[in-house]
Structure formats: C-alpha cells, structure tokens
Amino acid sequence: MASxxxxxxxxxxxxxxxxxxxxxxxxxxxxxxxxxxxxxASQVERLGAQCVQIIVAAARAWQADKKAFVVEKSSDAFEKTLQLIGLDPNQLTAKEN
Structure with missing residues (x-):
C-alpha cells in the first residue's frame, strides 16, 4: 500500500x-x-515576545510530531525581532520524518 x-x-x-x-x-x-x-510571515510589521514564544513552541511541537513546520517567507520586521531576541529563524523549522 502506498503511503x-x-x-x-x-x-x-x-x-x-x-x-x-x-x-x-x-x-x-x-x-x-x-x-x-x-x-x-511576510506581512508581519510588529512581533511581540508572547507570539514569538507561541511560534517557537509550535515549531517544537511539530518537530515532536515529526511534521514539517517551515517559515517560508518572512518580513524584515519578523527577522529583526527574532534576532533581537537571540533566535535564528532557522530554529523555527521542523522537518517531516
């Protein structure tokens, strides 16, 4: 049976x-x-710490579920906020297993 x-x-x-x-x-x-x-995330103009926490937790949950979680497009504001907090946008990627 094909998956x-x-x-x-x-x-x-x-x-x-x-x-x-x-x-x-x-x-x-x-x-x-x-x-x-x-x-x-291409339309994000302002990103608060609470939403960053939710997105990071979601990426970890998807990783635990062995599902893909990819931030495909991101605005400068999104990326700069992550950098200010000390996160690499690549940390928000979970690959499907």
Whole structure:
C-alpha cells in the first residue's frame, strides 16, 4: 500500500502579533497541529515576545510530531525581532520524518 504524504497547510501571520493576537495565533496553530505547515510571515510589521514564544513552541511541537513546520517567507520586521531576541529563524523549522 502506498503511503500518502500529508497535505501541506498554510498560515499567513497577521501584520501585528502582539499580546492581543497571542491567543488567536495559539488557537490557529492548535487547529493545524498534526499537519505539515508552511508559515507566511511576510506581512508581519510588529512581533511581540508572547507570539514569538507561541511560534517557537509550535515549531517544537511539530518537530515532536515529526511534521514539517517551515517559515517560508518572512518580513524584515519578523527577522529583526527574532534576532533581537537571540533566535535564528532557522530554529523555527521542523522537518517531516
């Protein structure tokens, strides 16, 4: 029997990811758990620490689930905020096993 590759889901992040958006982001990621996921962060203008924590936790959860979690496109603001916090954007990638 041929194995079916899991479908890839996409999530476009909001332009402002602050404390108010944290629970919304968490809910969206919770709904998508268990599926391969591509994140589009190209529209992010502001990224708060709470949302960074949620994204990092999601990347780790996807890695534990052996599912793909890839930030495919990211804005300068997204990347600069990660750098200020001390994170390498490559740390937000989990490969499907």
């Amino acid at each position: 079916k590759k899991a479908a890839q889901e996409s999530l476009t992040l909001s332009s402002v990811l602050d404390l108010n958006e944290a629970s919304v982001l968490h809910g969206k990621l919770t709904e998508l758990r268990g599926r391969n996921l591509k994140i589009d």
